[in-house]
Amino acid sequence: MSEYVQEKVVSQSDDIRLIIPVFLLKKLKIHPLTQGLYPVSLGKSSQKNQYQIKQLKTPQHCLIYCHSGHAVLHYKNRHREVKQGDLVLISPNEYYDFQTSAYSGRHSDNYSDTQVTNAIYWVNFEGTLADNFAERLRMKMDDGLAHVGIIASVLADFDGLLALGSRGYTATNVIHAVHVLQQALSNLALQLRLSAFNNSSNLDIEAIESLMRNHLHQDLSLETLANYSQLSKFHFSKKFKELTDTSPIQHFINMKIQRACAQLDNSDESIKQIAQSVGYNDPYYFSRLFKKMIGMSPKQYRGSRHGVRD
DSSP, rough: OOOOEEEEESSSEEEEEEEEOOHHHHHHHHHHHTSSEEEEEEEEEEESSEEEEEEEOOOEEEEEEEEEEEEEEEEEEEEEEEEETEEEEEEETOEEEEEEEESSSBBBTBBBOOOOEEEEEEEEEESHHHHHHHHHHHSSSSEEEEEOOHHHHHHHHHHHTHHHHOOOOOOHHHHHHHHHHHHHHHHHHHHHHHHHHHOOOOOOOHHHHHHHHHHTTTTHHHHHHHHTSSSSSHHHHHHHHHHHSSHHHHHHHHHHHHHHHHHHHHHHOOOHHHHHHTSOOOOHOOOOHHHHHHHSOHHHHHHSGGGGGO
């Protein structure tokens, strides 16, 4: 038994609300392309008045993205402010109360409150992979709250999801919408990770990758990369792997092999010349490394159509 209340405290709002029909939910739950993750309900509110969402008990995850304005979130016995660019994620079967404010607050005794426009997106989702998607988000959140900023691609994804209401619930439309939701959640998880990393580290990953690109024809030692970042080898390796999921040297090798692939595809240079251009004077070692990473030799790669393995 679930109970979900979405309450507009004051009317005259610009709202969109989609409740996925029961017959469609049954199909989404078993279809191989949708059973992993699918929306149960979703919507958007844009108004200058107060807006409130209460969840008393529901088996779905609830995500709220604040595009503008601000609100107060009551969740897990805590009252916290939600600002523009903040993301809220509520676990299943958890009570919460989310309420926007019609006013920006009093800045001083000489100025009165200013009415603001609150714009929020929300979606309730479930599926066999819902917990996994939610966990990727929750890892970088403080009890379900974090700041990600205004991300144009995420807003476009949410608007695309809401367009489902006008396109109709055909199989093609719904399957596409499901994968747009997966894309939005994956993008948000990435942005949370980048934000958390940038806030806790002085490592400039773009500068490091630029250094690597400019030296693909050479060797770069871990010590050189660490010194460039003004970090010890241990701390540099640890921070780099936190962001990229790979070691600095392996990342550098990956970039070399990517460059070699591009040269094999777009030039008539010999394999020996290409090996030397990415810092390998021994073409046989280069070929063994290339095959280990790509699954075929440089010669097979060049001769294959679109790089597809036989």
